[in-house]
Amino acid sequence: MQEPVPVTVYQSSFAACARSLDPSLLKTLRISESAVLVMEAFVSLCRALTNDSDPRPWQERVEDCFSGVTEERLTDLFQAFVDECESEQFQRWAERFKNQNYSSFAERLLGAAMYRRFVDALKQDGAVVALAVRRGVRALTPFVVAWNDAVKISSQKQLKDVQPANLITVNAVEMLVSLDDFLGEKVLASLPMEVTSAKSSDLATLAPEGVDSLVASFRSMVAEASVKRVERRNSPLVRKIRGARDALRFSEDGVSQAANSLIELLDRIMRESFKPAEVLDWVDANLPGGKDLTHEVQGQIRPTKRAEALCFVYGGDPILPREVTENDDGQGPDFLHDVIAIALVSIRNQLQKMKHADHGTPEEKSQLLGVLSALEGALMLGLTIGSLSAGSEASEELPAA
Known part of the structure; x- marks a missing residue:
C-alpha cells in the first residue's frame, strides 16, 4: 500500500x-x-x-x-x-x-x-x-441577493442573447434557501453534528420568516459591502451613494438628485478604472466585430456603455476560451460577466429616465430605491469579480452570512 x-x-x-x-x-x-x-x-x-x-x-x-x-x-x-x-x-x-x-x-x-x-x-x-x-x-447569501437584485433590473429583451438564458429565470435566493433547507432536514439531521464545531445558528433554518424577510435583512449587508468596494476604488465616490440616500430622505427634488448622483458614480467608477482608449484596446483584443460595443462621436470611435461595463467587470483581463456545451456556444462574454454588465447598463438607462421624471411621488422614490439596490448589488459583484480577475484584493474577506 x-x-x-x-x-x-x-x-x-x-x-x-x-x-x-x-x-x-x-x-x-x-x-x-x-x-x-x-x-x-x-x-x-x-x-x-x-x-x-x-x-x-x-x-x-x-x-x-x-x-x-x-x-x-x-x-x-x-x-x-x-x-x-x-x-x-x-x-x-x-x-x-x-x-x-x-x-x-x-x-x-x-x-x-x-x-x-x-x-x-x-x-x-x-x-x-x-x-x-x-x-x-x-x-453565498449576500452575493445571491445582490445577483437577484441586479438581474431583476434588466428586461427580457436585454437578456435574450445571454447563454444559457434559462438560468436567468431562476430565483437564485429561493434556490439557495431550498438547498439550505435540504441540507438541514435531510443531511445534518441524520449526522452526529455534535462531533463538529456546529453552533445553534448553523443548525437553525436560514429563512424562518420567509424569503422576503431574508432578502431584506441581507440587502443592508450588500449595501455595506458595495460601499467598501467603491471606497477602495475611489473613496470620494462613496459620497455619491450617501448623497443619493440623503436626497431621497430630505429633498423635494430627491429622485432627480439621487438619479444624477448615481449616474455620476457609475460613469466615474467605470471610466476611472479603464480609460476609453483602454476599453477600445480591450474590445479589439477580445470582442472584435462585436455588436453594440463602439459608436462614433464627432468623428471619433468611442466605447459604448456596454463595452465599458464588460471591461470593468472583467477587470481588463482577457476573455478566456470556453468549452462549447449545449447551452453555450463558447463565444463572447461568459454568463456571469455578461449578466452583470447588462445589469450595469440597464441600471444607468433607468436612472437616466428617472433623472427627467421627478414628480416626488412615493412610487418614484420606491422605484429609485429598487434601482439603488440593484446598483449596489451589481457594483458589489462587478468590483469583486473584477478585482479577482485583475489579481488585486483577491484575498479580501467576503461578506459573512
Whole structure:
C-alpha cells in the first residue's frame, strides 16, 4: 500500500479507520488507496475551515492544512483526486455502501464491532463535510441577493442573447434557501453534528420568516459591502451613494438628485478604472466585430456603455476560451460577466429616465430605491469579480452570512 500523505492534525475519522485495516481487507471492500487519500485531505480541509477555535484567516488555515505535505505528495494527491473523479469511484462506492447486500458483506468481513466503527467514522466525516458545505452555502447569501437584485433590473429583451438564458429565470435566493433547507432536514439531521464545531445558528433554518424577510435583512449587508468596494476604488465616490440616500430622505427634488448622483458614480467608477482608449484596446483584443460595443462621436470611435461595463467587470483581463456545451456556444462574454454588465447598463438607462421624471411621488422614490439596490448589488459583484480577475484584493474577506 502507498505511504499515506500526512495532511495535518485535522484527520479524517474514515482515513484513520481505514489505515488500521489490513490492506487486503480494503482491497476486498474495493476501497482504493486514492479514495482514502482524497477523503483524508478533503475532510482535513473541511475541519480546518470550520474550526471556530482557530482565529486565523481561512487562507492561513488552508495553507497550514497542507504545510507538512511535500510537492511530490501534493502531486500524488491531485492525481488521486483526478483518478477518483474521472472514474466516478466515489459515487460507485457510495452506491455500494447503501446497498444492503454490500453492507451485510462488509459487516461479515470486518466483524460487527469494526463495522460499527467504520460506519460511525463515515458519519463523523460526513458531519464535518456537511457543516462546511452549509456554511459555504450561507456565505453565498449576500452575493445571491445582490445577483437577484441586479438581474431583476434588466428586461427580457436585454437578456435574450445571454447563454444559457434559462438560468436567468431562476430565483437564485429561493434556490439557495431550498438547498439550505435540504441540507438541514435531510443531511445534518441524520449526522452526529455534535462531533463538529456546529453552533445553534448553523443548525437553525436560514429563512424562518420567509424569503422576503431574508432578502431584506441581507440587502443592508450588500449595501455595506458595495460601499467598501467603491471606497477602495475611489473613496470620494462613496459620497455619491450617501448623497443619493440623503436626497431621497430630505429633498423635494430627491429622485432627480439621487438619479444624477448615481449616474455620476457609475460613469466615474467605470471610466476611472479603464480609460476609453483602454476599453477600445480591450474590445479589439477580445470582442472584435462585436455588436453594440463602439459608436462614433464627432468623428471619433468611442466605447459604448456596454463595452465599458464588460471591461470593468472583467477587470481588463482577457476573455478566456470556453468549452462549447449545449447551452453555450463558447463565444463572447461568459454568463456571469455578461449578466452583470447588462445589469450595469440597464441600471444607468433607468436612472437616466428617472433623472427627467421627478414628480416626488412615493412610487418614484420606491422605484429609485429598487434601482439603488440593484446598483449596489451589481457594483458589489462587478468590483469583486473584477478585482479577482485583475489579481488585486483577491484575498479580501467576503461578506459573512
